[in-house]
């Protein structure tokens with residue numbers, strides 16, 4: 001992809017003393033304006049991959065290009081073109097939030113005079129403007145998190161990297177961040193790489209999700225495609241009471257279907273209404289059990305992810 005924002009070819013990172021690579025021959029392209037979800041269990045290699053995209057750590061082998069250049073060799077392009085919001089990125093705790101923004105502005109080679117209006121607009125939107133004079137150590141977790149986002153956006157970067165942007169935020173805070181990032185995409189055409197353990201967040205916001213496990217790409221596809229490919233359809237059968245539920249469960253077991261009971265509802269795994277209903281309704285009729293409702297549920301991206309990474313539990 002010639003005009004991609006990020007191009008990775010056989011990207012590999014092997015840390016010294018480690019037997020297996022943290023990132024193992026990963027190839028992918030990200031186009032301008034896309035929001036990509038990055039999903040993987042702990043230790044999958046997500047942070048290492050993001051570090052290589054930011055040019056903070058060079059790959060052992062393979063090639064990474066961001067805006068067509070090697071980010072480790074062109075730190076200026078990386079510094080102004082990429083805005084990264086990392087949970088663990090340090091602050092000077094004894095300085096005010098504002099001073100931290102001033103320092104970051106200078107580090108990026110910009111003047112506060114030109115950056116200030118935009119920074120204040122973002123801070124205002126995120127409800128942080130009235131707290132900028134406070135020392136960082138006096139800020140709440142949610143305020144610190146929002147400050148990370150203001151800092152990542154100082155240059156109005158073309159590529160925004162969000163590492164767990166809503167960690168520690170309440171539901172309203174998460175929705176605020178989601179709305180804001182959507183606006184950034186629409187207004188500035190920003191490309192976004194979004195890592196989150198809240199998979200619904202990626203389901204709502206990412207056009208494609210890069211699933212990695214043990215350093216390798218498992219799949220890179222739209223959330224709906226992943227659900228279609230790896231997800232299953234299940235039946236929820238409602239009956240009048242626990243006795244009826246037991247009858248349905250026993251019927252499912254005899255038919256070779258896994259089923260679980262909760263109150264007067266039976267969930268039959270990987271089953272379609274048309275395959276199950278004729279025999280099930282006959283059996284229930286013969287056993288004096290009334291079926292009060294039957295519906296189909298499909299797997300969420302979260303369940304699909306657990307299956308894809310072999311962590312179904």
Ligand SMILES: Nc1ncnc2c1ncn2[C@@H]1O[C@H](COP(=O)(O)OP(=O)(O)OP(=O)(O)O)[C@@H](O)[C@H]1O
Nearest residue numbers: 015016018022040041042043044045046047048049
């Ligand atoms: N600086 C380092 N030196 C040696 N090994 C490292 C280093 N950084 C990461 N690793 C190892 O590389 C592998 C991938 O780690 P990485 O932090 O990239 O995973 P992750 O997907 O971000 O995990 P998490 O979700 O827990 O943050 C792990 O086995 C980790 O122990």
